[in-house]
Amino acid sequence: AMVEKAKSFDVDKVKAAADGVTFDAPEGKVTVDGKNHHIYKTSYIGKIGKDKLIHTVWKSDGPIKPDPYLTTYDWAKSLSAGATDSTSKSE
Numbered sequence: 001a002m003v004e005k006a007k008s009f010d011v012d013k014v015k016a017a018a019d020g021v022t023f024d025a026p027e028g029k030v031t032v033d034g035k036n037h038h039i040y041k042t043s044y045i046g047k048i049g050k051d052k053l054i055h056t057v058w059k060s061d062g063p064i065k066p067d068p069y070l071t072t073y074d075w076a077k078s079l080s081a082g083a084t085d086s087t088s089k090s091e
Helices: 002-006 011-017 074-080
Strands: 022-025 028-032 044-048 054-059
Touching: 002 011
Parallel strands: none
Antiparallel strands: 022 028, 044 054
């Protein structure tokens, strides 16, 4: 979908076109975040039952914005201290 949106196989063009691309994944619809190329996705917590199947015990209300660099958590601020990469700084 990103290649189609970019109308190119050029890596930089595909990366630039990534924002907002949505597709169906096994866990449901996911959307690519153009800033970090991770996906918005619905979170599930499961428990393995006696039947050896995974049973959902909690599910988020919808897709959760990706935060791969933990910029939205106060407790993680020191983890990115001194980082020079703009993606690891708070928005």
